[in-house]
Amino acid sequence: MKKELIELRVNRRTHEIAIEPNMLLLDALRQTLGLTGSKRGCDDSSCGACTVLIDGTAMLSCTLLAASCQDQEITTIEGVSEHGSLAAIQKAYGDWGGAQCGYCTPGFIMTVKSLLADNPNPTETEIRAALSSNLCRCTGYSQMYEAIRAALDAERKGIAAVR
């Protein structure tokens, strides 16, 4: 099939890539741009491992056509680290056991990023509801709540996050 030239804005950079129109954003990120942090865990848009931000909103990159995402700002897990060091949420996930095998972790981090952008002080119920978009098979989710709390505390105290 004939490839088309498109422009994607990913992590604040513009990339011009040639893709087939049926290419999913996830495949464009992973295969064409080499951004393998977003993962594929299912084929039925159920698991959330491929979650990215599109203009700041969490979406599944496995369910978006790459060519449909032109003119939008795409943020992947690779765009989350701040000035080369871990964002508070990344550090907290590590410290509190929020990541075990780590395969779902990039998706969760993106979901949490969008949650905290909308709601900087979520209740436990709100956190649980937000996290229900992503499946994890290792942690039972509990340690993620602690990580999110810790990250919020750290942000508040200004310890971990480099702004």
Next chain:
Amino acid sequence: MSLPEFKLQRPHSIDEAIEYLAKYAGDVRVIAGGTDLIPSMRQKLFEPKYVLDVRGISELRGVHAQPDGGVMIGASTTLSAVEKSEFLRQNYPVLTEAARTVASPVLRNMGTIGGNICLDTRCLWYNQSLAWRKGCGFCIKKDGDLCHVAPGGTKCWAVFSADTPPALLCLNAEIEIAGPAGTRRVGLAGFYTGLGDNYRKLQANELVTRVFLPKSSAGMRGVYRKLRIRGSIDYPLAGVAIAIRRSNGHIADAQIAMTAVNPSPMLVKGAGEMLVGRAIDETLAESAGDLAARIAKPLTTSALTPEYRREMIRVFTKRALLEAAKN
């Protein structure tokens, strides 16, 4: 699983979209949120030559209060936007509640109200990969000539599994459909056929563009109850929406609708007659539950047994009514 090959068009206006639809009629699928179409295309349930991405059409988005007191919702308004609209929450709470139960928060960021209305009917014998379907010998809805759910017949029983349409039915919603000959407005109840395969009345060159909720439904108290095994992600295995208006402690207006137990979402006929003029109590609520359960016809299209799903229509109807009658 790769997607079939297609050409992508990204129109920026409804007119442009209609032009494309007219041009490619019969070999085109419309994509908005993609949450229904993309997994199905992976499974080779659809192999269109053209895909029309309507996400770029801004006139299809937004919740707009109407001068007459009703509301117009653009078809590609996301379910998140519907869920978060303060206007809808105030005036049409049953829709807000139903929208909030759809799939998961991230999927609601993508899925649209129009997509939810047009959601393809689902069946465990149908929503499977091409390789899987070869194993079962295909079915009436796609590539075959038999229904595995009701093997004797020739009717497709794939089940309509969206959450917002029963709420919209209770609110007497209308939808606007645009086509080469202009637009038409139809009651949502008349949009569905009751068939699993050809489940909606929409021509290949037409597009659902808007949803209208009338002023007369504004302020109806509403409840949506959804049967699901998992508290997120899942499609409904049964769903009941109710909307009632009370006056002096008695029901002045009432609608009950169901989803995920028939090939179409359905208003429960006779519910109004049964309820109007009476005060809701346990007995009345149970009678309404029995009425709804009689109309539900769940089959083995889904997880959980049909008998159980029918029973939950009964229980959920009762509970929804009692809940709506509170305070």
Next chain:
Amino acid sequence: MKSRALLDRAAEGGCPHVRLQMSDFSIIGKATAMVDAAEKTTGTGKYTDDLALPGMLVGKILHSPYPHARIKSIDTRRAERLDGVVAVAVGKDAPNPFGILPVGHDEHALALDKVRYVGDNVACVAAVSESIAEQALELIDVDYEVLPSYFDPEESMKAEADLIHENKPHNIEKDYHHVFGDPEKGFAEADQICEARFLANEVTHAAMEPHSTLASFELDPHTGNLGRLTVWSSTQVPYYLQHKLSLVLEMPMSQIRVIKPLVGGGFGGKSEVIPLEIIAAIAARKAKAPVKITYTREEVFWAHRGRPRTIIDLKTGVKNDGRITAVKARVVQDGGAYCSYGVVTILYSGALLGALYDIPNIQYDGYRVLTNKPACGAMRGHGTVNVRFAFESQLDELAQKIGMDPAEIRQRNLLQPPCITVNGLRVQSYGLPECIEKIVERSGWRERKGKLPQGHGLGIACSHYVSGAANSIIRSDMPHSTVNIKIDRDGGVVVYTGASEIGQGSDTMTAQVAAEALGCSLSRVRVVAADTDLTPIDIGSYSSRVTFMAGNATLRAATEVKKLIAAAAAKKMNCAPEEVIFRDDLVCKPGTHASEQAAPAQDPRGLDGRERPSPHGTENSATSVSGRVEGQILRGSLQQKRKEEGPKDAMTFEEAVVAAIDFHGALTGTGSYAPPQQARGGKHKGAGVGPSPAYSYSAQVAEVSVDEETGEVTVHKVWAAHDCGRALNPVAVEGQIIGSVWMGMGQALTEEMIWKDGMLMNPGLLEYRSPASVESPEIEPIIVESIDPEGPFGAKECSEGSLAATIPAIANAIYDAVGIRLHESPFTPERVLAALRAKKNSKPLNLTEGVDPTQPDRFREHGGALWFKGKGPRRHELDPARSEAPAGGAD
């Protein structure tokens, strides 16, 4: 050894709470972020599917559409002609059979003459893109002769003809019949006996990462033919993979390198050689190019190897004082079409009736049965889980019959270790009593049990698991784990281990044990793991063996290399080598280390038991920083200083290392671990499975509520106490406990593989319902430390043992809440409601299609009809039943 002395004191005093003070250790016992945490949270870590090689092709596998069929012919010519297809591999390209167990070599990478389940592997296309490979699959013409199929295990056992494997009469893979003690006498002595059938439906690992393998050949430098093979694979067992590749490809193991990148969860699903791992290599050989195959999620379900659906006919007798007199279990496992780990699974199911409680008489009849479904294998809690569900449920019923508290009946049947159980299992450390005490206390059991409002309930159950198998499946006297350590002049420690990190924290444990043993900071230690070219053999990450076995091997390697450093340091410090203390990046004479004077005991957790200081935030003291940061710069001046100074009391770790290298040459050490002979079990047939050097113990209380109108069960909280010997890394141990309990809850409530005539109706994460965050309860992990005498620093298993108790704890809580005993898992709302309605004698509704969940007799199939009898015109051109389709014909 100090810890040993304390342990002895604990044993004498009978005090279960004696723990080593934290000051005894610098590294272990502290909540430590995983050494690979940043790779995972930033997305930079590479899993197999993230890898690519120049010229790499995509492999796609053609699967059988039939559950049981003979392959009459395969014609790949049309597929080969498709532009972009490089090679099409079929069974005869590598016909040697393999299987994870030496007794179960019944699989072929690609089918030779028969397919045995829907999804069996028939051919593989290597092409330049995924879509071309998928198109090519449709062009492979296979002519099948469909054979009668077997789906229900009890039906399958009656088979006389059309056997799934010709050498397995009645489709029985293996049966075992064990009698220990005198069960008949035991039942005669019992005051109460319960006997019932339990059914546990099939569940699967559903690890988030679908299996993926990348295979690449190098050219032989002399001939230009294909030479060495390198395979990157999502595996828990790189060495078994190397071995099976060697067998099937007929290449020496020395010519095969297996590398395990990050693995996105295993739970047993990657603990044996999965067909794609070999198929990728076959395809790469045929295509003469690197080939990567990544399973679709559906293929993961077909590859499966999960927990078999199981029939348990269980009979238990107790005296009125609560003592168990005898247990009789007949277990039938629906193993699917291949042996896989099946022989081990069916043996674990019997063997681990022992070693939890003191049971004097046991009769066990186990049948592993073949059916035309994907093979079952090892899954978290291998073999024990379904039987434990039955046993703990029945024990609850017996407690009620004799009017005893369910917690107490468990306390009445405790073992008295050290001991050997009636079926030959050696038990030493035994934290079960403390586990029960802890959960009874934390859950408010005594105050709340039976006193909650209608519809709410509490249930208790216990479980246990091995810390690795004492006898390896390859039946050799080879050590189960070997570890090498190398220390460089700058004080950098590299640990080479074959142990496989799969998310459980294997690499972190290795680094912690090495750092603790060497007295150096954690940041000095780098772990190189699971690369068969670089790391010494370790048999893999399964049966919870890594901490115990690889941990011990690491400890021994570190001890060996430490001796070399101590000898050199002792010379510098004028003391005896055995006096030298290694601690906090210092090497010193006795009486000089700060911790010996007045180190306050520091518990990493605060008073509430939950707060922990950030593992990275405050830990780095000046000493550890100097080791890492200043090492390179200071080396020259250190050497200078050393020449100037006379004998001293203390040296930095780095100085000591330099001294040792100057003295001995290169600093390396090797340690290995083989389970002791006494732990290897009895002599009866099948005695090899079950014995372990140590067992973990778990006790749990679940709090649930049941909606009596809908049958929906909500788990509100689970208190889970787990005896892990010693928690080397509390945050990781808690993570494993929580994860196990949570996965058990999934099996208890929502997870179930739904079958219809061999078709899996829910081969995806949408329909196979692994719980999401909203319905996942609070789980309070309670660490119990029994300090095992043989575990590394006393540690043993923590990743599997907790799973099994959760299911019966929930079942027992449901009984407490609404008075129904469910004998079939999962406890879906339809099953719960059916039982509730039967109990209330309400209008009967056929909610469960004739199978009473309180007295189930058979497995239920999904409704509807599979087989296609119509011959209409709208049949898809790919429909295998389409009569006019050219079957295997040339185009």
